[in-house]
Amino acid sequence: MTRASPKRRERNYRQYCGLAAALDAVGERWTLLIVRECMLGPRRYKELLADLPGIGTNLLSERLKKLCALGVLSHEESTDRGYVYELTGMGESLREPVKGLARWGMALLDEVPDDSVVRPHWGFLAVEAMADATRCPSVREEYEFRVDDEVFHLRVDHGVTEAARGACADPALVATTDAATFVRIGSGGCTPLEAVEAGKLSLSGAPEAVLRCSTVLGLSPGS
CATH class of the missing domain: 3.30.1050.10 (SCP2 sterol-binding domain)
Known part of the structure; x- marks a missing residue:
């Protein structure tokens, strides 16, 4: 009989601080980029996968599941048997922080690398x-x-x-x-x-x- 692998424990900062709590929730790689995509309106799973090249299907599913569990995203089944994801009210409250990070990050950009996607x-x-x-x-x-x-x-x-x-x-x-x-x-x-x-x-x-x-x-x- 094959033993099920133990569930991976999610790492966190273990700090009683608002910033640490926010990073525990949305600080993992790809998470805020998923939020960025949903800032444009409801997005299908296939659209997210296409516009986040390199993420991988399992990781995207994992991140979406967590964002839905946190109440940042909601989802419903679409006509093509996939799911459509959109920001909740809690997710919309991330709009200004994400825009602020985007403004801050613009100053860090240089020439467009050959291997970058736009x-x-x-x-x-x-x-x-x-x-x-x-x-x-x-x-x-x-x-x-x-x-x-x-x-x-x-x-x-x-x-x-x-x-x-x-x-x-x-x-x-x-x-x-x-x-x-x-x-x-x-x-x-x-x-x-x-x-x-x-x-x-x-x-x-x-x-x-x-x-x-x-x-x-x-x-x-x-x-």
Whole structure:
């Protein structure tokens, strides 16, 4: 008779501290990246697996099971006999910390390594993380971003920003680029002007709108 292998005990910091408790919950490798993917809306298991290359099916299942048990994600069966995962209210409360980490991490990025993966929808999260409409408190307009085959927009309304997937009705600016270039601009690897001159970015809109959008995103439009 084969003896069942003992259940692996989950390691934790054993510290009575909010930060330690948070890291015990979501500090494991891949966990916050799963949260990042679900910040875009409900995601199917197959979509998560495709957009997290290298994670492996068993590890993804393990992380999803833990996030559901913690109440960070909920899941329901989809029509294709898989599961759809989405953030709960508790999971949504991770949005600002994840955006803050994304902003902090942008400064650590260098040139895009040959073996790195870049997904267009990560540009959506980059915009959401970088945007601060209080830099232009009197502005009310929308900016549309076309990153590879994804389209999303940023609404700025008197100091408040809202990012959403899809096109907008009357954009003051339309920016078209690829995901790698978008991330390079956000990390300071190049300016919007340099990307335009290199043929990696096209901008359609009034120069004043370009300046306002750059200001909202904390970017220098020129050199």
